[in-house]
Amino acid sequence: MEKVLLKGNEIIGEAAIRSGCKVFFGYPITPSTEVIEYLSKHFPKVGGTVVQAEDEIGAINMCYGAACTGTRVMTASSSPGVSLKQEGISYSAAVGLPMVIVNVNRCGPGLGGLGPAQSDYFQSTRGGGHGDYRTIVLAPSKAQELYDYTMLAFDLADKYRNPVILHTDGFLGQTMEPVVVKERPEAQIEDRDWVVDGARGRKKRVLASYSLTNEVGEANNLKWEAKYKDIQEKEQMWEEFHTEDAEYLLVSYGTTGRICKSTVLNARKKGIKLGLIRPITLWPFPEKAFIPYKDKIKGIVTVELNTGQMIEDVKLSVECKMPVHLYRRQGGMLPTEHEILAYFENTFKATAEEV
Numbered sequence: 001m002e003k004v005l006l007k008g009n010e011i012i013g014e015a016a017i018r019s020g021c022k023v024f025f026g027y028p029i030t031p032s033t034e035v036i037e038y039l040s041k042h043f044p045k046v047g048g049t050v051v052q053a054e055d056e057i058g059a060i061n062m063c064y065g066a067a068c069t070g071t072r073v074m075t076a077s078s079s080p081g082v083s084l085k086q087e088g089i090s091y092s093a094a095v096g097l098p099m100v101i102v103n104v105n106r107c108g109p110g111l112g113g114l115g116p117a118q119s120d121y122f123q124s125t126r127g128g129g130h131g132d133y134r135t136i137v138l139a140p141s142k143a144q145e146l147y148d149y150t151m152l153a154f155d156l157a158d159k160y161r162n163p164v165i166l167h168t169d170g171f172l173g174q175t176m177e178p179v180v181v182k183e184r185p186e187a188q189i190e191d192r193d194w195v196v197d198g199a200r201g202r203k204k205r206v207l208a209s210y211s212l213t214n215e216v217g218e219a220n221n222l223k224w225e226a227k228y229k230d231i232q233e234k235e236q237m238w239e240e241f242h243t244e245d246a247e248y249l250l251v252s253y254g255t256t257g258r259i260c261k262s263t264v265l266n267a268r269k270k271g272i273k274l275g276l277i278r279p280i281t282l283w284p285f286p287e288k289a290f291i292p293y294k295d296k297i298k299g300i301v302t303v304e305l306n307t308g309q310m311i312e313d314v315k316l317s318v319e320c321k322m323p324v325h326l327y328r329r330q331g332g333m334l335p336t337e338h339e340i341l342a343y344f345e346n347t348f349k350a351t352a353e354e355v
Contacts, residue, residue, distance in 0.1 A: 003180050008146050009034035009173045012076070012102055012166065014181060015150035017046055021072045021100070024050045025062035027081065030114050031170035032104035035076035056081040060088030060101075067097035068207050070195035072154055076102035078170075079120050080111060082128075089163055090129030093224070094209035096194070098157035100150070101135070102166045104173040105305075107332050115332015116171035116255055121309035124165050125283040132221055134228045136164040136235065137282040139253040143177035149280075160231055161194075167282055169305070171255045171334065237280035238289040242268065246275030248348065249293065251314050252303035253279045255334065260303055262337035267344070274344070279310070290317040299323045301344050306330065 006014065013035050016024070024043065026036045040050045053059035059075050066073040077085065082103045092099060105120050107113040124137045136156050138149040146168065153164040196205050211217035239257075242264050243249065252260045257278035267274035277289050299322055302311040308326045315324050327343045329335045 001180060001182055003178050005176055005178050006143070007034055007174060007176050008143060008168065009076075009104065010038040011143055011146045011179050012150050012168075012173075013038035013042065015147045016074050016100070016154075017042060017048065018181070018183075019072065019151045019154040021074050021154065022048055023066045023071055023073045024048070024075065025053050025059040025066070025073070026050075026075045026077065027053050027056050027059050029056075029078045029081045031106055031173050032076050032078045032081075032102065034173070035102060035104075056084035057088065060085040060092075063099050063101075064088055064092050064097060067092065067099045068196045070192055070197065072098075072100075072158075074100040074102065074154075076104065078104045078106045079108050079117070080106075082120065082123070086123075086129035089135065090127070090131050090133060091209055092163050093127070093133035093135065094131065094220075095207040096161035096224075097163065097207070098154075098161055099163050100153045100157055100166060101163055102150075102168065105167070105169040107330070113332045114170060116169035116305060116334060117330070117332060118169065118254060118256070118305040119307075119309070119330070120167070121282065121304075121306060124167050125285065125313070133224060134162075134231070134283055136160065136162060136231060136284075137167050138164065138237075139167045139257075139280060139282050140172065141254050141258045141278065142172075143175075143179040145280075146172060147179050147181070156235065160227060162227070162231075167254070169255055170332070232284040235281060236284050236286040236288050238286035239276075239278040239280060240289065241276040241278065243275035243277065243293070245273055246293070247273040247296075247298050248275070248344070249297055249300045250274065250276045250303055250340070250344070251279070251300055251310070252276070253282065253310070256303045256305060259335060259337055260340060263340040263344070266337055266341050272345075282310070285313040285317065287313075287317040290314075294318055294321050297322055299325065299348055301325045301327055301340075301347065303335065303340055304328045305334070
């Protein structure tokens, strides 16, 4: 175990190597490019392979092929690049292929800008492509979590035979921070009866998503639906910060979740009982985190780098039993802890006066 100073995207690459990932397929796009650069330099030293595909579509379909063999595989991109991968991700979910997809979010829509954003929340948490499917989505907020959750992403992908998205942003990807690099034994993945590795006297295995009859199509979708319900029950993750006596809550993830901790501390200095719930899994969304607070919290502010996307899941989680407001910045702009607190004070002061 050692502590090193790395850029966020490099941390993801190092964690992938130590997670037993063997192949990476990708295409450079700012602000995710350091992932492929780091792996191109260090992967060959441990027998790994990096391929710069002709484009993002080629990269995700290469991941599909590698995953069919049971090999741990990863790709990384940023928002418009991940959009191009959506058909391949849908195909991978349909046949149950484990893989890790890193999205270092940038601004949108369109080409947008290079600053940090969270405007891909809907794309990540609603499947993103065609059909009824889900991807597990992990949202780190600091260097150590970039490392730990990359490792977790590979484990969850294998556990559930499902694509997993590491949902980060340009700020986290470009910031250098110290991280504890943990030694980990090479992943021992048990033999699986679905991998395509040559028939060798047995019945051939085919991994395909096409359903020739409606009855087979429905049966397949019901099978995946049951898996997603199992994931929702077992894999919700979140962090609570000063929530024990909280009368109000902030809800935020990733970079803004990190900023909100300072907002909570500043509010506490002023005698305001403010707490924070920081979702770690964006899907499954941590609905369980809100159960203890539905009947005692006076109001919630979600803090997001978009026009308001996670707020929909928060409203559903609290069953609209309290007011839920949105503070947002866009276009690569980050809010300060003081701006968030000022919005909170103005919002709930106005609400109190109206009552």
